[in-house]
């Protein structure tokens with residue numbers, strides 16, 4: 001049913017004239033025109049023309065409790081009426097960030113003690129970068145300031161976020177990245193493993209590129225390693241089981257801090273509150289955002305482990321860093337309620353015990369067997385699907401990325417919002433999805449795969 005509240009053409013004209021979209025080719029957008037998404041309910045979004053679309057991306061990896069939750073709207077309205085904003089500078093605080101930081105510390109891995117709030121994942125990675133360098137300076141080692149990251153990592157789009165990230169096209173537009181950040185190999189076995197190399201051996205080899213970088217720079221110059229437990233925007237690249245234990249061993253051996261970026265994986269996506277638990281990683285910082293409020297408010301939280309927390313308190317001295325909206329009371333009230341809902345509805349357990357295993361099973365049974373699909377992989381409710389020309393030699397259609405984009409476009413036209421990055425389709429649905437929702441998504445995806453196959457033949 002068309003939503004008459006919005007006039008599509010009028011909005012498209014205003015959009016083209018005034019609204020610069022993120023990560024967009026504006027020439028292309030002007031020719032195509034935007035689809036106006038005007039409403040959401042549970043796992044579905046609706047455009048201005050009334051089209052229903054099943055959202056396999058939870059917005060942008062964030063709407064974990066689904067759309068249209070009155071509980072979050074009510075709590076935001078209540079907090080706005082009582083105290084819409086006050087800062088946490090100058091030895092002041094409001095109750096909700098205090099309560100939320102305590103709640104996060106309760107559900108986080110045991111070594112996490114403190115929380116620093118921002119408004120986005122990018123901002124919190126800026127905070128993380130500043131904080132680990134500040135830590136080493138407080139410890140009397142300011143020269144220990146190199147951060148090791150990975151090619152194709154995504155850590156956000158501020159100057160520091162893009163510098164930490166390993167996306168070469170973003171680096172090119174930076175015109176000068178934050179200094180002292182180096183990038184090593186991504187643990188992406190599907191493309192980077194040698195023929196015949198086992199997953200385990202590849203995982204160790206990928207981890208040891210971090211050791212090579214430490215030895216090249218000198219351990220006394222390296223502050224930290226940063227990584228997403230599963231590389232998300234880079235294509236849901238799930239590292240082999242041997243990878244993270246080896247990274248942890250290397251960080252410990254050379255006294256390098258371990259920074260995790262859980263902006264996507266935090267708050268239940270992998271079937272644990274944090275992927276640190278899924279992979280058995282003990283991190284010194286964990287960047288989180290997105291699902292902290294299920295995307296209902298812009299809020300991020302940098303979780304800080306006891307090692308850094310202890311130094312900050314014992315050594316003292318002002319950390320010259322913070323944002324007007326650090327600990328925004330409305331965002332934090334929404335975050336608290338969102339975590340309460342995830343707990344009450346048992347969504348993390350459901351992902352671990354039911355929908356996560358079911359997604360993996362159905363990917364293997366229904367999707368991996370399609371002629372266009374080279375591999376499927378998932379952890380919890382986060383999945384990747386490799387689109388290939390030839391399953392046996394893993395070759396791709398040319399130009400690179402075009403085939404996955406074709407499948408994605410058919411999927412969206414067929415009522416399934418899924419994303420393509422290079423030749424990988426990626427999905428990260430709301431945690432409220434059930435087995436039936438997964439079935440519906442794959443019914444629609446299979447239609448899209450068949451249509452794309454016919455066109456690519």
Ligand code: PLP
Nearest residue numbers: 120121122154155156261263264
């Ligand atoms: N880190 C990771 C792993 C992300 O996936 C993202 C966004 O997708 C970010 C950081 C940046 O978060 P934001 O877009 O909120 O700045």
